Amino acid sequence: MRTAAILPVKRFERAKARLAPGLPDRLRGELARAMVSDVLLALAGCEAIERTIVVSGERSLPRAQLGGAAVLEDKDELGQSAAVAAGIEHALAQGAQRVLCIPGDCPALDAAELDALLTRTGDGESGEAEVVIVPDRHGTGTNGLLLCPPRAIAPSFGPGSCQRHIELAHRAGVRHRLVRVPSLQLDIDTASDLEALVAALEASLGGPAAGLGGGRARAIGGRAEHTRVLLSRATGSGVPARTAASQAAAR
Numbered sequence: 001m002r003t004a005a006i007l008p009v010k011r012f013e014r015a016k017a018r019l020a021p022g023l024p025d026r027l028r029g030e031l032a033r034a035m036v037s038d039v040l041l042a043l044a045g046c047e048a049i050e051r052t053i054v055v056s057g058e059r060s061l062p063r064a065q066l067g068g069a070a071v072l073e074d075k076d077e078l079g080q081s082a083a084v085a086a087g088i089e090h091a092l093a094q095g096a097q098r099v100l101c102i103p104g105d106c107p108a109l110d111a112a113e114l115d116a117l118l119t120r121t122g123d124g125e126s127g128e129a130e131v132v133i134v135p136d137r138h139g140t141g142t143n144g145l146l147l148c149p150p151r152a153i154a155p156s157f158g159p160g161s162c163q164r165h166i167e168l169a170h171r172a173g174v175r176h177r178l179v180r181v182p183s184l185q186l187d188i189d190t191a192s193d194l195e196a197l198v199a200a201l202e203a204s205l206g207g208p209a210a211g212l213g214g215g216r217a218r219a220i221g222g223r224a225e226h227t228r229v230l231l232s233r234a235t236g237s238g239v240p241a242r243t244a245a246s247q248a249a250a251r
Helices: 025-044 080-093 111-120 159-173 191-202 225-235 245-248
Strands: 003-009 051-056 072-073 100-101 131-137 142-149 175-178
Touching: 003 025, 025 051, 025 111, 025 225, 051 080, 072 080, 080 100, 111 142, 131 159, 142 159, 159 175, 175 191, 191 225
Parallel strands: 003 051, 003 100, 051 072, 131 175
Antiparallel strands: 100 142, 131 142
């Protein structure tokens, strides 16, 4: 089945505003870029994804990681849902039979987990429309939205989007499933999210592992490499300690 990934990317200078109390503008922009680079690498490594469509008003996207991804200019910058909707229409014009909508701030994204998700869900073989919702670690947001066909429902991201997508599927009479994907649970919006990411990075290097989503941090191995390097540089350490995250949390 022809599958396209839709990746909306906010301009880096405007990204991660909720980290502003603790992280300066430059570092927030660099963090956003690093996370997008890691997500692009994961998408490129996913065998089930035929093409990636980046929807963004950012003019300095990380070209080295874009590979063969198509870039659709987000001229109006009306938000994540509008950007994803534009990406869906572009994907349909290119012959996509289903789309996977992914945020650019899940740097631990694992290509193998995406392949597993796409293999067991939303294959369209039954001829039934299907919506697969991947919740964030809190169970309220949506960190992955698989639509088969691409217009199964209109995307509606933002606070409470997980329940909203469920309700949209109900109203449309479309079968829906809630599937947890470990590497998609953690998106970086707040200081506590950043703390959880740093804990997972430390766990992957054999360091302390404070809770990710309430439990022990899940080691993320070699993933999130660009984000890992950025945080290491920001803290002046070879191991991504908690300094940057703690500063954001404390202010």
